Amino acid sequence: MTDYIGAHLSSAGGFFRMGKTALGIQANTFAFFCRNPRGSKAKAVDPADLEKLRQLLEENRFGPLVAHAPYIMNACSKDEGIRNLAEEMMRGDLALMEHLPGNYYNFHPGSHVGQGVETGCRLIAEMLNRVLRPEQNTVVLLETMAGKGGEIGGRFEELRAILDQVELQEKVGVCLDTCHVSDAGYDIAGDLEGVLAEFDRVIGLERLKACHINDSLNPVGARKDRHARIGEGTLGTAAIVRCILHPKLRGLPFILETPNDTPQHGEEIAMLRREMALAQGQAE
Numbered sequence: 001m002t003d004y005i006g007a008h009l010s011s012a013g014g015f016f017r018m019g020k021t022a023l024g025i026q027a028n029t030f031a032f033f034c035r036n037p038r039g040s041k042a043k044a045v046d047p048a049d050l051e052k053l054r055q056l057l058e059e060n061r062f063g064p065l066v067a068h069a070p071y072i073m074n075a076c077s078k079d080e081g082i083r084n085l086a087e088e089m090m091r092g093d094l095a096l097m098e099h100l101p102g103n104y105y106n107f108h109p110g111s112h113v114g115q116g117v118e119t120g121c122r123l124i125a126e127m128l129n130r131v132l133r134p135e136q137n138t139v140v141l142l143e144t145m146a147g148k149g150g151e152i153g154g155r156f157e158e159l160r161a162i163l164d165q166v167e168l169q170e171k172v173g174v175c176l177d178t179c180h181v182s183d184a185g186y187d188i189a190g191d192l193e194g195v196l197a198e199f200d201r202v203i204g205l206e207r208l209k210a211c212h213i214n215d216s217l218n219p220v221g222a223r224k225d226r227h228a229r230i231g232e233g234t235l236g237t238a239a240i241v242r243c244i245l246h247p248k249l250r251g252l253p254f255i256l257e258t259p260n261d262t263p264q265h266g267e268e269i270a271m272l273r274r275e276m277a278l279a280q281g282q283a284e
C-alpha cells in the first residue's frame with residue numbers, strides 16, 4: 001500500500017519545476033493553484049511544460065494531484081458577475097487540467113451571502129452542470145468547509161445536497177479538510193470513527209477522494225478556519241496519523257496546507273512518515 005503525502009506548492013516557477021520541488025521534499029502528491037489564487041487572470045497554458053510534469057509524475061509513480069481553485073471563486077454569490085467569473089475560472093482551470101489527466105480539482109463550494117443554504121447549493125450545482133463534460137479526465141471535488149459566515153460546506157448535508165443535483169455523478173467527489181471539519185463541529189481528533197460513520201451515512205465514503213491534513217488553532221466547533229502546523233494545534237500529530245492510516249482513508253492523497261514554506265513542509269512530511277511507521281509498528 002502506497003501512502004500519498006504532499007503539500008501545497010507554488011506553480012509560479014512552472015509546472016515541471018513544481019514536480020521537481022515535490023520530489024525534493026519526498027512528496028508523492030501535491031496541490032497547486034492553476035492561476036494566481038487571489039486573482040482571476042489565467043496564465044498562458046504551456047503544453048510542453050505540462051507534458052514534462054505529466055511524464056515526471058508517471059515515472060515517479062505519484063498519486064493523484066489535488067489542484068485548488070482560486071480563493072475568490074464564489075459559485076453562489078448574489079452577484080451574477082461574480083458567479084459568471086467563477087464559472088469562467090473553473091472552465092479555464094479544467095481545460096488546463098486536461099493536460100494532466102486523472103487528477104483532482106478541488107474548490108470551496110462558496111458563500112451564499114444571505115441567500116440561504118438551499119439557494120446556495122442550487123447555484124453551485126447549476127454551475128457544475130454547465131461546466132462538467134462527460135469526456136473530461138478530471139474529477140472535481142467539493143471541499144468540506146469550517147462553516148464560517150455564509151460559507152456552504154460546513155455540514156455534510158450541504159455537500160450531499162449539491163452532489164444530489166449534479167448530473168455527471170462520476171465527475172464529482174469530496175475533499176475532507178481536517179482543520180475545517182473540526183472547526184465545523186466534527187470531532188475528527190477525538191472521534192475519527194464517529195466522524196467517518198457520519199460522513200458515510202450522509203455523503204457516502206466512496207465519494208471521498210482526497211484529504212487536506214491541517215492542524216487547527218481552534219477547538220472543535222470554533223468555525224474560525226485557522227490552520228496550524230501538524231502538532232501545533234488542537235488536533236495533534238497522532239490524530240492526523242490516524243487519518244492517514246485509517247483503513248477507509250488509506251491510499252488517498254493527503255495534502256498539507258499548514259503555514260510552512262516548502263522546506264518546512266518537507267520536514268513535516270518526513271515527521272509524518274516516521275510517526276506512521278511508529279504507529280504501524282505498535283499496531284503489529
Ligand code: FE
Nearest residue numbers: 068107108143
Ligand atoms: Fe481549500
Ligand code: FE
Nearest residue numbers: 143177212257
Ligand atoms: Fe483545505
Ligand code: ZN
Nearest residue numbers: 179180225227
Ligand atoms: Zn482552510
